[in-house]
Structures are given as structure tokens and as C-alpha cells.
Amino acid sequence: MNRRDFLKKALTFTGLTLMSNKAFATDSSIYSKGNVANRRNWEIYEEIRKKGISRKESYAVLVDLTKCIGCLRCEWACNEWNKNPNKPLKDFEELRDKKPSVFDKIRRPTAGSFTVVNRFYENNLPVYVKKQCMHCIDPACQAACFVDAFKKTEEGAVLYNPSLCVGCRYCMIACPFDILAYEYYDPITPQITKCTMCFDRITEGKIPACVEICSADVMKFGPRSEIIKLAYETINNNPQRYIHHVYGEHEVGGTSWLYISGASFEKLGFPKLDKNPIPKLSKDFLFTVKVLEIVAAVPLLWGVYYMISRRKKNIDERNGKE
Numbered sequence: 001m002n003r004r005d006f007l008k009k010a011l012t013f014t015g016l017t018l019m020s021n022k023a024f025a026t027d028s029s030i031y032s033k034g035n036v037a038n039r040r041n042w043e044i045y046e047e048i049r050k051k052g053i054s055r056k057e058s059y060a061v062l063v064d065l066t067k068c069i070g071c072l073r074c075e076w077a078c079n080e081w082n083k084n085p086n087k088p089l090k091d092f093e094e095l096r097d098k099k100p101s102v103f104d105k106i107r108r109p110t111a112g113s114f115t116v117v118n119r120f121y122e123n124n125l126p127v128y129v130k131k132q133c134m135h136c137i138d139p140a141c142q143a144a145c146f147v148d149a150f151k152k153t154e155e156g157a158v159l160y161n162p163s164l165c166v167g168c169r170y171c172m173i174a175c176p177f178d179i180l181a182y183e184y185y186d187p188i189t190p191q192i193t194k195c196t197m198c199f200d201r202i203t204e205g206k207i208p209a210c211v212e213i214c215s216a217d218v219m220k221f222g223p224r225s226e227i228i229k230l231a232y233e234t235i236n237n238n239p240q241r242y243i244h245h246v247y248g249e250h251e252v253g254g255t256s257w258l259y260i261s262g263a264s265f266e267k268l269g270f271p272k273l274d275k276n277p278i279p280k281l282s283k284d285f286l287f288t289v290k291v292l293e294i295v296a297a298v299p300l301l302w303g304v305y306y307m308i309s310r311r312k313k314n315i316d317e318r319n320g321k322e
């Protein structure tokens with residue numbers, strides 16, 4: 001039984017049925033079911049490793065930003081595959097031209113949507129940028145997590161195990177791409193959600209759902225070494241169209257999602273990062289921080305208790321109870 005199931009059962013057992021239903025409202029369309037996807041993918045990962053299956057080459061996705069038309073079909077497909085809250089596909093496609101537009105502000109992934117497409121402008125022309133976990137080769141989220149709730153898999157995907165997560169959110173602070181989302185609506189056991197790189201699909205020989213649905217041929221999926229080769233071939237075959245930079249080849253030690261573009265990546269919201277992985281936050285250090293938080297909380301709680309008791313005593317004294 002995982003932590004969430006245990007708490008749900010405990011709340012139900014203690015008669016707090018309404019509270020437990022709200023906190024774990026898995027059927028409501030407004031709540032993300034992201035951790036269903038994250039948990040399922042982690043279980044598949046464990047099964048594969050138990051069977052001793054090993055991969056020789058990890059996979060990657062190449063995103064060609066010069067081709068994206070901002071149709072948002074990839075957002076729809078991601079929600080659909082991962083059973084996140086969704087709308088009809090037609091509604092997504094119409095969003096681009098609606099006023100006010102979904103592109104009026106820059107969005108980031110949320111607990112209920114693992115990928116978002118944003119719009120930027122270069123020479124007065126729109127450039128659409130799909131954003132999701134970059135599946136770093138040396139992930140800062142994994143380095144920051146002191147309960148080992150993240151795992152860079154041999155297949156290239158970085159997976160997250162909700163059953164281990166204690167909700168400290170160090171991973172959110174550590175991620176250089178501002179990707180991870182948090183279930184802020186869940187008052188009892190809020191957890192992280194993220195893109196799984198469709199690990200469940202790629203281990204069955206399929207391509208990620210967002211890659212499959214894109215009719216503008218923006219994304220290519222394959223072994224990372226071939227994807228990097230393809231990226232340079234594409235740039236070299238059309239040097240007028242692209243800048244000579246494959247984003248993610250080297251940034252923070254490399255990523256499994258890579259981008260090519262006609263405009264500078266910095267203008268398109270990509271952080272400028274060097275080749276070194278984000279310095280590993282020592283787990284010992286993080287453990288110490290956690291212990292210090294608890295130690296610091298004790299006098300704080302005692303202080304609050306003391307002030308409440310003193311106030312009550314003053315009121316009692318004023319009422320002549322003593």
C-alpha cells in the first residue's frame with residue numbers, strides 16, 4: 001500500500017469520508033490524474049528491471065521549432081494518453097486563433113498537463129515552442145531528491161515514483177528548466193507530476209503520444225546518437241533556415257529532448273546553461289536541511305503553544321476564573 005492509499009484508507013476509517021474523497025478525487029475532471037501515469041510508468045520500469053531487460057541505446061526526441069504551427073494537438077494527445085483532464089481535440093485546435101488567446105501568456109507544465117506550447121516572436125513571425133521534461137542525462141531533480149524518487153532510465157526517460165515522494169519540492173527548485181509541477185490542490189498528499197517520455201509506449205516499441213499525433217512533422221524519435229546526427233544533417237542541409245546549435249546536446253551534461261531552431265534559443269525562453277550538470281546537491285546536505293527544519297519547527301511550535309496558552313490564561317484571569 002502506498003502513502004496516498006494508506007492516508008485515504010485512514011481518513012475513510014476515521015469517518016472523514018468527505019475529506020478523503022475530496023483529497024483523492026480521482027474521478028473529478030478538474031483534478032490531475034498525473035500520478036496515475038507517473039506511478040504506472042514506474043511500475044513498468046520495475047517490472048522490466050526485474051526481468052533483467054537491458055537497453056543498449058537510450059532514446060531521444062528532436063523538436064524542429066521551425067516547423068511547429070501551434071496547433072496544440074500534442075497537448076491533447078499527452079492529456080489523452082496520460083488520462084489527464086482533457087477537452088475535445090477540436091477545442092484545442094481552435095485555441096490558437098481565439099481571442100483572448102491561450103498564447104497571450106507564457107505557460108508552464110501543470111499537475112494536469114505534462115506539456116504546453118508557448119508562442120514567441122522572431123522578426124514579427126510566430127515561433128511555437130513545445131515544453132515538457134527535457135529528460136536530462138544527469139538530472140538535477142534526481143540529484144536533489146534525498147528519497148531517490150527519480151530515476152534516469154536506460155531508455156532515456158526520467159521517471160518519478162510518487163510512492164517514495166515526501167513532497168519536499170527540492171526537485172522543483174533544482175530543475176533548471178522549470179518543468180516539475182505540484183498538486184497544490186491536494187491538501188493531504190500533494191505530489192510532483194511530470195512528462196514520462198511515454199516510457200510505457202516506448203518500451204512497447206511505440207513512439208511518444210505527442211510525437212505520433214503531430215501532423216507538422218515537428219518531432220523525430222530514435223536512438224540519441226542518431227537523433228543528434230539527424231539534427232546536424234538537417235541544419236547543414238539548410239543553413240539559412242537554422243542556427244548552428246542543437247539545444248540539449250551539451251546543456252547541463254545533455255538531455256534526451258533536443259531542439260533545433262531558426263532563432264536564438266534565449267529569445268525563445270530556453271535558459272542559457274553551460275555543459276556541466278547542475279552541481280549535485282549533496283543528499284547529506286539536504287538531509288541536514290530537513291533535520292534542521294524539524295529541529296527549528298519544535299521551538300516554533302512550542303512558541304505558538306506558549307502564546308496561545310498565555311493568551312487563554314490572560315482571558316481567564318480577566319474573566320475572574322483564577
Ligand code: SF4
Nearest residue numbers: 068069071072074214
Ligand atoms: S508540436 Fe506538432 S502537434 Fe504540437 S503544436 Fe506544434 S505542430 Fe502542433
Ligand code: SF4
Nearest residue numbers: 133134136140141175
Ligand atoms: S528537465 Fe527538470 S524534471 Fe526533467 S529530468 Fe531535467 S531536471 Fe529533471
Ligand code: SF4
Nearest residue numbers: 078195197198208210
Ligand atoms: S512524451 Fe508522453 S508524457 Fe511526455 S509530453 Fe509527450 S505525450 Fe506527454
